[in-house]
Amino acid sequence: MKSLQWRMLAALGLVIVFAWAISIMMFVSYLTEGQSNAWRTGLHTLGEKLVGVLPAEAIPPAPVATQPGGMASSEPASTLTAMVLNTVELGLVGLLTWLTLMAALRPLRAISAGLAQRDPYDSTPLPVHQVPTELRPLITAFNALLGRVDTAMRAERQFIADAAHELRTPLAALHVQAEVALAAGTLQEKDHALERLLDVSHRTHRLAEQLLDLARLDAGLHSSGMVPADLLELSRHVLSEFRVQAAERNIRLNLEGDACLIRCDVDEVGILIRNLVDNAIRHGNVGGQVTVTCRGASAANDQQAELIVTDDGPGVPDADFKAIFDRFYRAPGTVTQGSGIGLSLVAGIAALHGATAEASRAGRHGGLRVAVTFPVALKNS
Ligand SMILES: Nc1ncnc2c1ncn2[C@@H]1O[C@H](COP(=O)(O)OP(=O)(O)O)[C@@H](O)[C@H]1O
Numbered sequence: 001m002k003s004l005q006w007r008m009l010a011a012l013g014l015v016i017v018f019a020w021a022i023s024i025m026m027f028v029s030y031l032t033e034g035q036s037n038a039w040r041t042g043l044h045t046l047g048e049k050l051v052g053v054l055p056a057e058a059i060p061p062a063p064v065a066t067q068p069g070g071m072a073s074s075e076p077a078s079t080l081t082a083m084v085l086n087t088v089e090l091g092l093v094g095l096l097t098w099l100t101l102m103a104a105l106r107p108l109r110a111i112s113a114g115l116a117q118r119d120p121y122d123s124t125p126l127p128v129h130q131v132p133t134e135l136r137p138l139i140t141a142f143n144a145l146l147g148r149v150d151t152a153m154r155a156e157r158q159f160i161a162d163a164a165h166e167l168r169t170p171l172a173a174l175h176v177q178a179e180v181a182l183a184a185g186t187l188q189e190k191d192h193a194l195e196r197l198l199d200v201s202h203r204t205h206r207l208a209e210q211l212l213d214l215a216r217l218d219a220g221l222h223s224s225g226m227v228p229a230d231l232l233e234l235s236r237h238v239l240s241e242f243r244v245q246a247a248e249r250n251i252r253l254n255l256e257g258d259a260c261l262i263r264c265d266v267d268e269v270g271i272l273i274r275n276l277v278d279n280a281i282r283h284g285n286v287g288g289q290v291t292v293t294c295r296g297a298s299a300a301n302d303q304q305a306e307l308i309v310t311d312d313g314p315g316v317p318d319a320d321f322k323a324i325f326d327r328f329y330r331a332p333g334t335v336t337q338g339s340g341i342g343l344s345l346v347a348g349i350a351a352l353h354g355a356t357a358e359a360s361r362a363g364r365h366g367g368l369r370v371a372v373t374f375p376v377a378l379k380n381s
């Protein structure tokens, strides 16, 4: 019997059976032995003894015997006997309840002791079947939580391992370039080494930033709340940050479309657009074009707003359209430097906003088109 409720009912039942057994025995002895049966005499004697214990002034003078059998003089004795019997019965109920509870809660004490000694990374589920039925939902919910914490912890460990792996190469390159610059014999060689050092330091900085963005996203930390914002305005702002980088590759930046109001975490959507534009510029063709288009809710589609970034570079094979959003994935044959974090950030931020990100071909001659579809902000929200 694993249910606490049933155990308590059983204990109560036991006490009721006990009380009935005594009453029946008394009744039977009354029928067989008459007024002066052993029970009655025993209880009467007990009552008299109890009265004898009380101080004489506490007992009122006994009235003259009026009832047949002369029982009026034993009124206080009967009352005291009844009180003692009630107390014994209640004590018995209490004792049985306590014993039942102790027995039912023993598995919980064992579980608590086990938890206190547990390794912090041990997420083995707690035994559900040993505990009373009423507590099983709690243990099941706790086990589910343990499972989720375990998944989150594994993801975190994986992230730290991946991040360490990604950072090792550029940090080693920084070291090497600094040594080359130090050992350079001529000023020209030194300048050259310093330029390469600066380049590696830019890449390391970008990588560290992406890793931190990813860690923040994984931890579910929102830098600011969800507020209504115009995608077109955000894109304009991001494009202005990339003017120098685009000019280095002689790429023209275009912004098209109209105002698109969405509800978003402005910082995160900024990171999303930045990663898409950065990819388009870095993977796109020298002398090409990068276009950001914002399409607001229209009569045909009044629930969604779209952000589309296209370039005219080599694009990726159709088979990789999904995989490029995976963390640390880089399409085979990609020559441009990178880590494969950018698009996984885009996918993560999109998911946080209830949006979807999809890659496709930009045109007949290649190029990549990434479209992020957001639910629009309701006008009165
Ligand atoms: N605009 C693009 N043109 C061609 N390939 C792209 C483009 N954007 C992304 N990719 C491919 O998707 C991969 C993943 O992109 P991303 O996650 O941003 O990582 P990274 O740019 O650091 O390599 C890139 O390595 C590249 O192979």
Ligand SMILES: [Mg+2]
Binding pocket: 275, 278, 279, 338, 340, 341, 342, 343
């Ligand atoms: Mg990228």
